[in-house]
Amino acid sequence: MRVARPAAGRARPARRGSALSRAAGLGVALAVLGCLVVASTWIGARETTPVEVLRALWSDDGSYATSVIRDLRLPRTLTGLLVGAALGAAGTLTQALTRNPLADPGLLGVNAGASAAVVIAIGVVGVSGYGGYVWFAFAGAALTAVVVYALGASGRGGLTPVRLVLAGAAIGAALSGVIAAITVLDAATFDYLRFWMVGSLAGRRPELVAELAPFVLVGLVLALALTRSLNGVALGDDTARSLGVHLGRTRVLGLLTVTLLCGAATAAAGPIGFVGLVVPLVARQLTGPDLRWSLPYAMVLAPCLLLAADIAGRLVLPQGELEVGAMTAIIGAPIFVAMVRGRKEMAL
Amino acid sequence: MSRHPTARVVPGTVPVRLWSARVTFLLRPRLLLVAVLALLGCGVLIGVSLCVGAYPVSVPEVAEALFHGTGDRLAVHFVTQERLPQALVAALAGAALGISGAIFQSMTRNPLASPDVIGFNSGAATGAIVVIVVVGGGAGQVAVGAVGGGLGAAAVVLALARRGGFQGSRLVLIGIGVTAVLGSVNSYLLTRSELNTAQNAHIWLIGSLHGRSWAEFGTLALALLVLLPVVATLGRRLRSLELGDDLAGGLGLPVAGTRLALTALGVALCAVAVASAGPIPFIALAAPQIAARLARGTGVSLAAAGLVGATLLTGAHLVANQLFAVLAWCGERAAWLSFVDPGQRHVQLPVGVLTALLGGPLSGLAAASKVTPMATLMGRGW
Numbered sequence A: 001m002r003v004a005r006p007a008a009g010r011a012r013p014a015r016r017g018s019a020l021s022r023a024a025g026l027g028v029a030l031a032v033l034g035c036l037v038v039a040s041t042w043i044g045a046r047e048t049t050p051v052e053v054l055r056a057l058w059s060d061d062g063s064y065a066t067s068v069i070r071d072l073r074l075p076r077t078l079t080g081l082l083v084g085a086a087l088g089a090a091g092t093l094t095q096a097l098t099r100n101p102l103a104d105p106g107l108l109g110v111n112a113g114a115s116a117a118v119v120i121a122i123g124v125v126g127v128s129g130y131g132g133y134v135w136f137a138f139a140g141a142a143l144t145a146v147v148v149y150a151l152g153a154s155g156r157g158g159l160t161p162v163r164l165v166l167a168g169a170a171i172g173a174a175l176s177g178v179i180a181a182i183t184v185l186d187a188a189t190f191d192y193l194r195f196w197m198v199g200s201l202a203g204r205r206p207e208l209v210a211e212l213a214p215f216v217l218v219g220l221v222l223a224l225a226l227t228r229s230l231n232g233v234a235l236g237d238d239t240a241r242s243l244g245v246h247l248g249r250t251r252v253l254g255l256l257t258v259t260l261l262c263g264a265a266t267a268a269a270g271p272i273g274f275v276g277l278v279v280p281l282v283a284r285q286l287t288g289p290d291l292r293w294s295l296p297y298a299m300v301l302a303p304c305l306l307l308a309a310d311i312a313g314r315l316v317l318p319q320g321e322l323e324v325g326a327m328t329a330i331i332g333a334p335i336f337v338a339m340v341r342g343r344k345e346m347a348l
Numbered sequence B: 001m002s003r004h005p006t007a008r009v010v011p012g013t014v015p016v017r018l019w020s021a022r023v024t025f026l027l028r029p030r031l032l033l034v035a036v037l038a039l040l041g042c043g044v045l046i047g048v049s050l051c052v053g054a055y056p057v058s059v060p061e062v063a064e065a066l067f068h069g070t071g072d073r074l075a076v077h078f079v080t081q082e083r084l085p086q087a088l089v090a091a092l093a094g095a096a097l098g099i100s101g102a103i104f105q106s107m108t109r110n111p112l113a114s115p116d117v118i119g120f121n122s123g124a125a126t127g128a129i130v131v132i133v134v135v136g137g138g139a140g141q142v143a144v145g146a147v148g149g150g151l152g153a154a155a156v157v158l159a160l161a162r163r164g165g166f167q168g169s170r171l172v173l174i175g176i177g178v179t180a181v182l183g184s185v186n187s188y189l190l191t192r193s194e195l196n197t198a199q200n201a202h203i204w205l206i207g208s209l210h211g212r213s214w215a216e217f218g219t220l221a222l223a224l225l226v227l228l229p230v231v232a233t234l235g236r237r238l239r240s241l242e243l244g245d246d247l248a249g250g251l252g253l254p255v256a257g258t259r260l261a262l263t264a265l266g267v268a269l270c271a272v273a274v275a276s277a278g279p280i281p282f283i284a285l286a287a288p289q290i291a292a293r294l295a296r297g298t299g300v301s302l303a304a305a306g307l308v309g310a311t312l313l314t315g316a317h318l319v320a321n322q323l324f325a326v327l328a329w330c331g332e333r334a335a336w337l338s339f340v341d342p343g344q345r346h347v348q349l350p351v352g353v354l355t356a357l358l359g360g361p362l363s364g365l366a367a368a369s370k371v372t373p374m375a376t377l378m379g380r381g382w
Helices: A019-042 A050-058 A064-098 A110-125 A130-153 A161-185 A187-196 A206-233 A237-242 A247-269 A275-287 A291-316 A324-342 B029-051 B059-067 B073-108 B120-135 B139-160 B168-191 B195-206 B214-241 B245-250 B255-277 B283-295 B302-333 B351-368 B372-377
Strands: B014-018 B023-027
Touching (some): A019 A050, A019 A064, A019 A275, A019 A291, A064 A206, A064 A247, A064 A275, A064 A291, A110 A130, A110 A161, A110 A187, A110 A247, A130 A206, A161 A187, A161 B351, A187 B168, A187 B195, A206 A237, A206 A247, A206 A291, A275 A291, A291 A324, A324 B168, B029 B059, B029 B073, B029 B283, B029 B302, B073 B214, B073 B255, B073 B283, B073 B302, B120 B168, B120 B195, B120 B255, B139 B214, B139 B255, B168 B195, B195 B351, B214 B245, B214 B255, B283 B302, B302 B351
16 A cells, blocks of 8 residues: 655654754753763862862872872762763663653663673672673673564564563563572672662772773764664654665664663663653753754763762762662652653653 | 344353343353362462472371361471461462452553552552661561552552543653652662661562461451452443543543542552562563453453462462472482572572562563553553
């Protein structure tokens, strides 16, 4: 059956503001992110001044303040930056791939795969240190992604966004059983894991940044490269095909990118919830559905949320700090609930 | 529009007329068969779980212990004080979860809907952890905390989602938000407690029946005795709701009130199960689906879902208890099967581990075969 396409040929997404204003908005977001980076290196248990922070960033004068900033807060901040950008991009990609604004990487089971692999690494293999986890997290995330993809694509009807989500949810649930089994049987692993499972940026080694950065940067570049095809995917399978989008290739590459970003982020900071869900929604509200804009927005806004949450976590308790994973939920959930309540009809 | 008047008979049903058509109903033989088989299966599983364990008891000994209370003292103790109450709590909690899941799935017309969707389970978990970690309470207090937390979370979600009626998607989305916050609170509380305390809380969170006694059984049975008649009366309205809100309203059903009442009922059933066995995953999700598939009918039957739920949880409890013993037994006979150290043969897994391991993929695959409406309601942490 032939269906006449509209004369305009390509359906343009609804635009919010001009390109100029969206670029300006992105600039503002970047400026906010810059301020948060400075604040994150400045605020902490030990009093430092912004001048000290700036001096420490330029040169190492060997003072205690400088070493606190360079060895503790800077790695933590940069890790937050990378993890945030990765989660924001991964969330946007997942929502685009599944055409479901509720989807986040957790839903595809990728986070659970990374977590389960880390649990196995700690509990069964006996690996310690983030350098060791990263590879397990990748392997777990990749393996889960492959299984989820295969499961989603098998059977009648082939791969659809819905089947992908269902397969992800099923595998994720089974993996949570694996995690539960290992942590029940092994008290030491549980003890270690309960701190990892909250999601935290504290105490990250400086070397972690160097280990994490390549994966995240490659993932971000891949994500940006996919925006055009994913814009097509958003219009539905048939329209996408007629626009010349390779659906299979886009889905595989998209899943690969999500895996890369989530595996790296989860290994570095533990399973941090909500950032990948709420930030893409906010970005979409600001820019409209065009991924060429909403993805960069998400990539900047997500580290903003993560760093703000991390800083807030250091300030809320009179002693010690609240882990960033707990803070993101406490900050992100009200935004999310307000957005849900604000909309008249939920377009799902 | 049918030209054949006989086509009005619903396929798969047998019209029954008793006492010269004074009592008429549609009998679904397949549904009846499923219910009877589930009941039988549940009975057999309970029987087996009375016999096996670290202290095996033979069938005649079990019968003697049950009916006369005599015989080997250890056997009597294990059978009547440990295995029987645990198996019965499993059966009742499974039934409550199955019915609760069926109510939610039927009401939302979504095979993935379960009480967790509206934040009940995470609220119950928070309540329980607070009692375990902060108050240091015993099992009874934990149950009270869990029910309180669950009801509180459900109430918050319902209140937040209230505007514009209980629109399904809004409810689910708000549930996700509240669940995320509570999940973080739970993780945080686990990091701020002693390892032993945290471990107790962790096992409770997975869902376990170990240490359940006649006291828990009594509370659970009493609660179900109160709730099940309400289920029976409100259950009929579910059928009308399945037609869609407009049509149900047109038929004279107070839609909003019915939804609220059914939600409350589903939450209450889930609450009594969670209070006695912890937030055991997947029974509420899988039982109605399995029942519906076996019965091959349209819609979800509450009774069948409850019976299948009871069978599932009893079976999962049995397997979780015996898994390590079986693995050790296999390992002794074939070296390549020795995953388990013989010293671990008496390890009993919390039943929630098993239902998560099996139930996740099974219900996911089952749901995947029939997918259209559910994508819209997919949430996290189901």
